[in-house]
Amino acid sequence: MVKPDGVQRGLVGEIISRFEKKGFLLKGLKLFQCPEELAKEHYRDLQSKSFFPKLIQYVTSGPVVCMAWEGVGVVASARKLIGATNPLEAQPGTIRGDLAIQTGRNVIHGSDSPENGQREIALWFKEDEIY
Ligand code: ATP
Ligand code: MG
Numbered sequence: 001m002v003k004p005d006g007v008q009r010g011l012v013g014e015i016i017s018r019f020e021k022k023g024f025l026l027k028g029l030k031l032f033q034c035p036e037e038l039a040k041e042h043y044r045d046l047q048s049k050s051f052f053p054k055l056i057q058y059v060t061s062g063p064v065v066c067m068a069w070e071g072v073g074v075v076a077s078a079r080k081l082i083g084a085t086n087p088l089e090a091q092p093g094t095i096r097g098d099l100a101i102q103t104g105r106n107v108i109h110g111s112d113s114p115e116n117g118q119r120e121i122a123l124w125f126k127e128d129e130i131y
Contacts, residue, residue, distance in 0.1 A: 001124070004062035006107040007031070011099055012065050015108060018081055018095060019069055028068035028121070028130045034060050042123055051104070058104060066124045075117050078110045 002012050020026065034042075039056045046052055069078065083094025087106050090097035100107045111117035121130065 001067065001109040002065035003059055003105075003107055003109060004064055005058075005105045006099075007063055007065055009099075009107075011107060014099070015065075015095060016067070019067070019078070022071075022077065022081060024069040024071040024074050024078075026067065027070045028066065028125050030066050030125075030129065031063045032066050032124070033063050036060055038123065042120065054104060059109075068121050068125060068130055075111055075114050079112065082108055082110045 002015050006012065006015060016026070016029075036056060039059045040047070043052070043055055043059075046055065049055075071077070081095060083090030083096040085096075085106065086103045087096040087100035090100075092098060095108055096106050111120050
C-alpha cells in the first residue's frame with residue numbers, strides 16, 4: 001500500500017514500477033480513502049504502541065493506493081524492496097532508503113507474512129477487485 005505521503009508526493013508510478021521491474025504480477029490496484037475502522041483493524045497488532053493514534057491519523061490522512069502483487073516469494077522480496085521501517089536505516093536502493101526520511105512518513109506498507117498478505121487483501125479489496 002502506498003501511504004498518503006507517497007500518493008501526495010507523486011511516488012505511485014515510481015513504486016509500482018519497482019515491483020513491475022522486479023517481475024511481480026499486479027493482481028489488484030486502487031486509490032482508496034481508508035476509513036478509521038479499517039486502519040485500526042489493519043494495524044491491530046500495534047494498538048498498544050504509543051505511536052498507534054498517530055499511525056491511524058497518518059494512514060487515514062488522504063487516499064492510499066492499495067496493491068496486490070503475486071509472485072514466488074513476493075512477501076519477503078517486497079519487504080527487501082521496501083527496506084527498513086526507519087527510512088534513515090533503510091539501504092540505498094530500497095524504496096524507503098531512496099524516497100523517505102521519517103518513520104512516521106515512510107511512504108509504503110508491505111505485508112509481513114503470506115498469511116497477513118491474504119488477511120490484508122481480504123480487508124482492503126472486494127473479491128471482484130482481484131484479478
Ligand atoms: P508497515 O507495516 O507499514 O509496512 P513495517 O512493517 O516496516 O511497516 P511496523 O512495525 O509494522 O513496520 O510499523 C507499522 C508502521 O507504523 C510503520 O511503517 C511506521 O509508519 C509506523 N511506526 C512504526 N514504528 C514507529 C515509531 N517508533 N514511531 C512512529 N511511527 C512508527
Ligand atoms: Mg508491518
